[in-house]
Amino acid sequence: MTATITDNKAASGQASDHRSGKYLAFHLGNEEFGIQVMKVREIMGVQDITAVPHTPHHTKGVINLRGKVIPVIDLRLKFGLEEVPYTQRTCIIVVQVKGEQGSSMLMGIVVDGVSEVLNLTASDVEDTPDFGTGVETRGLLGMAKIKGKVKILLDIDHVLTVHDLTSLQAALQ
Amino acid sequence: MGQELDSSEAVRAWSERIDSVAAQFVLGEAASVDTVAENLAWMRREAAGAGWEEIARLAARLHDRMKASPQWYAEGPMADGLEKLRRAIEAATAPKAEPPKPANTLAQDAGLVNDFILETREHLTSIENDLLTLDREPAQPEALHSLFRSFHTVKGLAGFLEFDCIRALAHEVETILDLARNRQLDITARVIDVVLESADYLKNEMNRLEAELAGAPPSASADVSALIVRVQALNKPGEENEEEAAAPPKPELVRAPEPAGLAVETLPAAKSTPAAPPAVAQETKAPAAESRTSSEKFSVRVDTLKLDYLLDMVGEMVIAQSMVRQDPELAGLRSPRVTRNLTQLSRVTDEVQKTAMAMRMMPVGHLFQRVARLVRDMSRKMNKPADLELSGEDTQIDKTIVEELADPLMHMVRNSLDHGIEAVETRRASGKPERAKISLRASHQAGHILIEIEDDGRGLDREKILAKARDRGLVSEGHTLSDNDIYNLIFEPGFSTAAAVTDVSGRGVGMDVVRKQVMKLRGRIEIHSEPGKGTVFQLKLPLTLAIIDGLVVGVGAERYIVPIFTVQEMFRPAPEMLSTVKGQGEMVMVRNRLLPVVRLHARFGVQAKSSDPAQALFIVAEAAGRRFCLMVDEFIGKQEVVIKNLGEGMKNIPGVAGGAILGDGRVGLILDLDGVYGDHSRV
Numbered sequence: 043m044t045a046t047i048t049d050n051k052a053a054s055g056q057a058s059d060h061r062s063g064k065y066l067a068f069h070l071g072n073e074e075f076g077i078q079v080m081k082v083r084e085i086m087g088v089q090d091i092t093a094v095p096h097t098p099h100h101t102k103g104v105i106n107l108r109g110k111v112i113p114v115i116d117l118r119l120k121f122g123l124e125e126v127p128y129t130q131r132t133c134i135i136v137v138q139v140k141g142e143q144g145s146s147m148l149m150g151i152v153v154d155g156v157s158e159v160l161n162l163t164a165s166d167v168e169d170t171p172d173f174g175t176g177v178e179t180r181g182l183l184g185m186a187k188i189k190g191k192v193k194i195l196l197d198i199d200h201v202l203t204v205h206d207l208t209s210l211q212a213a214l215q
Numbered sequence: 216m217g218q219e220l221d222s223s224e225a226v227r228a229w230s231e232r233i234d235s236v237a238a239q240f241v242l243g244e245a246a247s248v249d250t251v252a253e254n255l256a257w258m259r260r261e262a263a264g265a266g267w268e269e270i271a272r273l274a275a276r277l278h279d280r281m282k283a284s285p286q287w288y289a290e291g292p293m294a295d296g297l298e299k300l301r302r303a304i305e306a307a308t309a310p311k312a313e314p315p316k317p318a319n320t321l322a323q324d325a326g327l328v329n330d331f332i333l334e335t336r337e338h339l340t341s342i343e344n345d346l347l348t349l350d351r352e353p354a355q356p357e358a359l360h361s362l363f364r365s366f367h368t369v370k371g372l373a374g375f376l377e378f379d380c381i382r383a384l385a386h387e388v389e390t391i392l393d394l395a396r397n398r399q400l401d402i403t404a405r406v407i408d409v410v411l412e413s414a415d416y417l418k419n420e421m422n423r424l425e426a427e428l429a430g431a432p433p434s435a436s437a438d439v440s441a442l443i444v445r446v447q448a449l450n451k452p453g454e455e456n457e458e459e460a461a462a463p464p465k466p467e468l469v470r471a472p473e474p475a476g477l478a479v480e481t482l483p484a485a486k487s488t489p490a491a492p493p494a495v496a497q498e499t500k501a502p503a504a505e506s507r508t509s510s511e512k513f514s515v516r517v518d519t520l521k522l523d524y525l526l527d528m529v530g531e532m533v534i535a536q537s538m539v540r541q542d543p544e545l546a547g548l549r550s551p552r553v554t555r556n557l558t559q560l561s562r563v564t565d566e567v568q569k570t571a572m573a574m575r576m577m578p579v580g581h582l583f584q585r586v587a588r589l590v591r592d593m594s595r596k597m598n599k600p601a602d603l604e605l606s607g608e609d610t611q612i613d614k615t616i617v618e619e620l621a622d623p624l625m626h627m628v629r630n631s632l633d634h635g636i637e638a639v640e641t642r643r644a645s646g647k648p649e650r651a652k653i654s655l656r657a658s659h660q661a662g663h664i665l666i667e668i669e670d671d672g673r674g675l676d677r678e679k680i681l682a683k684a685r686d687r688g689l690v691s692e693g694h695t696l697s698d699n700d701i702y703n704l705i706f707e708p709g710f711s712t713a714a715a716v717t718d719v720s721g722r723g724v725g726m727d728v729v730r731k732q733v734m735k736l737r738g739r740i741e742i743h744s745e746p747g748k749g750t751v752f753q754l755k756l757p758l759t760l761a762i763i764d765g766l767v768v769g770v771g772a773e774r775y776i777v778p779i780f781t782v783q784e785m786f787r788p789a790p791e792m793l794s795t796v797k798g799q800g801e802m803v804m805v806r807n808r809l810l811p812v813v814r815l816h817a818r819f820g821v822q823a824k825s826s827d828p829a830q831a832l833f834i835v836a837e838a839a840g841r842r843f844c845l846m847v848d849e850f851i852g853k854q855e856v857v858i859k860n861l862g863e864g865m866k867n868i869p870g871v872a873g874g875a876i877l878g879d880g881r882v883g884l885i886l887d888l889d890g891v892y893g894d895h896s897r898v
Contacts, residue, residue, distance in 0.1 A: 092882040093773065094861065095819035096868050104861055104874055106882050109531035111859040111874040147862060 061183055062164040067193060068135065068153040070118050071126075074193040075153075076160060076186065081198050083136040083148060085156055088128045105150060107136060114150040115202060131155040140199045149202055160193070162186050167195065180204075232258060252278055258300070270303045325428055331372050332421050332428075333516075338365040339421075340584065342414050346407050347587050353402040362410075363392040369417065380436035381420055387446040388413050400450060409445050416442055522574060529571040530857040530876065536564045537878055572762065575615070579657040579666070580608030582617050586628050586655060593629060599636050600650045607657035612664050616736055616756055620666075623729040627668050627752055628653060630726065635672030635750055645747070647671065659758075666754040675702050675744040702742035706730035737763075737780065763858055765875070767851040767883060768832065770815050771822040774883040776856060776875055777845070781888050783835040785850060790829050801828070803844050805835060814846045818870060818891055824848040838888035845891065854878065858885060869893060 065076035066085075091114050093103040100119035104111050114134060119125055134150040141147060167184045181204070183195040232254050255278035262271035277300070342365045348358040370385035388410055394400035420436060427433055539545065540557050583605050594601040636642075636651040643649055654669040677698065684704045706726050733740055738756035757763075757780070765776035766785075792804045793812075801812040812833070816823035825831065825848070834845040856875035859882075865871070872887035 090881055092874070092884065093821065094865060094868060094871065094884065095821070096870075097865065101864070104865075104882050106876050106880055109527040109876065111861055111876070111882055113862045113864055149862075 061167045061195065062162050065160045065162055065186070065193075065195060066135070066156065067158050067160050068133070068156045070121070070123060070154050074157075074191060076162075076193045076195045077135075077137065077198045079159060081137045081139065083138055086134050086136070087130070088132040088134055088152060102152060105134070107148065107150075110148065112136070112148045112150055114152060116152045118152070118154075120151075120201070126154070128152070129154075137198055137202070139202045141203050151198075151202070160186070160188060162188075162195075170194075252282055255281070267303075270300065273300050273303060327376060328424060328428060331376055331378075332425055334372065335369055335417060335421055338369050339414055339418055340581075341365050343411075343588060344584060346411055346414070347584075347591070349402050350404070350407055350591070356396070359392065359396045359402070363389060363396055366392060378420075378436070380439040381417060384413055384416060384439050384443055384446070387443050391446060391449050394450060406449050409442075409449055412442060413446060517574075526571050526575070526857070529568050533564055533568050534876055534878060534880065536560055538880070541878075573611070575613050576611040577614045577617055578608055579610045579612050579617065579664075580605075582621055582624060583608055583655050583657075585621060586625060589625050589628060590632070590653060593632050594651075597632060599632060599638065601632065601636060602650050602652050604652060604654040605656075606654070610657040610659060610664065612657075612756070613758070616664075619732060619736055620754075620756075623732045624655075624666075624668070626726070626729055628655075631668065631670040631672060631750070635670045635674075637673050660755075664754075664756045664758060666756065667751055668754075669749060669751040671749040674746040674748055674750050675705070675742070676746065677701055677744075680704055698744075699742060702744060703730075703740070705742075706740070737778070762855055763875075763885065764855050765853070765885065766834070767854050767877065768834070768847040769824075769849045769851050770819070770847050771824060773819075773821050774851065774877060774881065775815065775847070776854070776883050776885045777834060777836065777888070778872075778885065779853070781836045781838055783837060783842070785832060785834050787831075788828055788833050793828055803828075803833060805833075805844065808842075810835065811843045812846055813843050813892055815886075815891065816846075816848075818893075836888050838892050841892060843892055845888070856883070856885070 064079040066079050066082050067074060067076050069075065089105060091103040091105055094101065094113075097103075100116050102114045102116050104113050116125070132152060132154060133156050134152055135156065136148055136150050138146055138148055166186050166188065168187070169184055170182045171185075181197050181201040183197045186193045186195055255274050259271050259274040259278060262268070262274055342362060345358040345362040345365070348355055349362070352358070366385045366389040370382055370389055373379075373381035373385060391400060391406070391410075395402055395406070400406070416437065416439060423434060423437075540561055545553060545557070587603055587605070590601055590603045631653055632651075636653075637645075637647075639649050642651070652671045654667070656665075656667040656669070658665050680701055681696075681704075684701075684707070687707075706729065730740060733754055733756070736756055738754055741753040741755065742750065743753070744750040763776070764779040766779060766782060768775050768777055786805075788803055794802050794804070794809075796802050796809075799811065801814075802809050803812050804810075812828065814823075814826075815821075816826070823831075828846060831846045831848060832850055834847065836843060836845050854877070856877070858873045858875060860866075861868075861871070861874050868890075870887055870890035870893070872885045872890075874882045875885055877883045
């Protein structure tokens with residue numbers, strides 16, 4: 043009946059609503075991540091990547107996806123983690139991201155391995171803690187605690203389209 | 216949460232409360248301060264609960280004020296406040312007035328509007344075509360009927376969607392055209408002008424609607440009443456005189472206030488030669504072309520995204536088919552039946568690929584149509600009567616080329632009219648026909664398309680160009696240049712002599728942009744000119760942009776595709792051909808010419824099989840007028856490949872034009888030799 047309850051519902055309701063749903067869980071080293079399943083087009087084993095000159099270190103090159111040529115990004119390098127040789131578990135996740143101008147494009151990301159699909163409810167997701175001043179966490183949708191493990195939920199649109207992720211890298215280290 | 220009370224009940228309940236507050240206030244009972252406060256607090260809570268913020272605020276303010284100074288309670292403001300409160304409640308609980316019905320309810324459907332725009336634009340193209348036909352053949356029946364039908368259809372569509380201004384205008388024009396096709400009205404130049412103006416109005420309206428669909432704020436149709444009056448006036452012969460008087464090309468009529476005798480004299484002249492205004496451009500077609508019927512073939516609209524996807528899939532199919540065909544296990548079977556089937560498969564696949572590629576083609580005539588309009592308008596403005604001659608309009612070219620070539624083509628024609636064609640007096644004096652001739656020709660020639668723009672003007676002044684180039688430091692002394700080289704100087708940025716950009720072009724496209732655009736399409740421009748006689752611009756363009764004929768070469772583990780049109784020859788150098796020149800890097804002697812060597816592995820930072828040039832393959836290539844030798848490891852094969860974009864993030868990589876899928880499914884990078892050569896001194 044009072045105004046305060048109304049306010050509360052309006053504020054927090056929106057935030058958790060859009061973060062619940064299905065996530066594809068994968069890992070880079072010991073760190074576990076999740077991206078929204080809606081953005082995932084397919085998963086494939088790592089294959090021959092054609093290198094393209096004059097591109098950033100984390101851009102591995104391009105691959106042939108059924109007639110379409112798409113860029114492939116090594117997520118480890120993008121996050122400033124140490125590069126490791128590819129194994130049989132290494133996968134390329136093909137995602138559909140929304141660029142800065144609203145255009146959508148396909149990109150592949152190389153990850154150490156893919157584990158499962160998680161079904162997260164609003165209560166499973168928490169906001170990323172405030173790491174301190176100057177650390178930007180826009181690439182992170184939040185954190186989820188499932189079966190005792192913390193998974194970092196990525197805003198893959200932001201991660202793959204924004205060039206300077208140094209603050210994000212700092213947050214992850 | 217507050218309850219949504221039925222409006223009359225709510226109003227009543229609240230009014231009662233307010234009345235009781237007001238009553239207490241009027242009665243001035245001191246003890247009632249608290250009661251009033253309580254009532255106001257109740258109102259605030261209820262209002263907040265129901266989301267009536269304004270009321271809640273009012274109530275809160277009154278409550279606080281009163282609590283703060285009970286004396287105030289006795290003063291005027293309280294009564295005002297209560298009145299305001301009462302009015303606010305009535306407003307909040309009054310049944311919502313019906314939102315004003317939007318003018319075109321059907322037009323709310325974006326899909327319908329979009330279709331309307333597309334269809335009308337098609338009709339507009341046909342309308343322009345027909346008008347230009349009527350310009351030279353004022354009584355041509357097919358054009359008249361087609362023109363009538365177009366406006367009639369647009370009228371119907373506009374009426375259905377309640378676009379009243381468009382409908383009204385179309386109706387007026389249709390009326391005039393009906394009279395014309397029933398021979399009750401002559402198609403004079405003035406009629407054509409007004410109908411063209413109407414078409415322009417429609418064009419602008421389509422643009423406006425399109426912008427609205429894309430999110431621009433809704434706007435009203437432009438005022439059409441004046442135009443409608445002009446259209447109606449076409450049917451009143453008396454008016455014709457004044458119209459002609461207004462048109463600039465007739466200097467004697469400008470002094471119309473002179474005795475009516477002068478005007479009367481010119482009237483019969485105007486009537487007898489409908490094409491009298493001296494600067495009307497005429498369009499003649501090569502006798503063979505009977506294009507009217509060919510454009511009425513049945514056709515389907517296809518979403519370009521679907522088309523592109525189909526082409527991608529067809530490309531993929533060709534590769535898959537080739538992989539099956541080359542599979543050693545199948546060959547090992549040595550089965551004649553399998554071989555026969557595979558051959559059949561490959562034949563069909565080739566046919567499918569050719570057909571898919573052809574879907575991107577359209578007749579170049581579309582391009583020429585826009586030029587025709589330009590010539591007509593411009594030759595009038597400049598007072599340089601000109602005839603436009605078209606040939607080869609049915610020649611098929613890739614639709615992207617048509618789109619990208621439109622502006623450069625128009626600019627070159629404008630340039631011809633502006634600088635090439637002399638003024639009428641000059642032409643007369645030199646014995647040339649008063650009407651200038653501009654020709655546009657398109658044809659297929661041994662694997663590429665040739666588009667020629669020719670004028671019979673004054674030609675290019677070789678010496679003047681050379682002098683200007685020397686002035687601007689574009690050419691150094693002692694350099695001998697061929698005629699073609701000199702003429703090509705007009706494409707250098709900063710060389711443009713266009714002092715005044717006419718409003719027809721609007722965009723100020725310089726000749727340097729023209730060349731850049733042609734090169735972007737992997738084409739070349741050749742210029743031939745004869746002083747006093749005229750100039751010919753020859754545009755040579757590849758048949759299709761989607762496919763490129765390439766040499767697949769290897770550097771280390773990487774595969775690259777070198778476009779064949781840039782390649783002169785390939786060879787393995789003998790050590791004595793190689794040398795190093797101070798300040799210029801590695802060079803190689805080829806056919807008595809010293810050419811710079813560009814190491815691809817160095818340019819791209821990849822590991823080559825060997826860094827010894829004697830073990831490598833040299834490809835003599837030409838890019839942007841410069842010749843050099845590209846050093847790679849080996850030659851793998853010749854292949855026709857479909858060019859694929861590398862994606863947004865990789866649009867401007869120097870040296871890389873795109874990607875292609877090779878026979879083994881891998882991606883090979885297509886080289887942009889201009890970028891590979893780059894700033895060679897930086898090596």
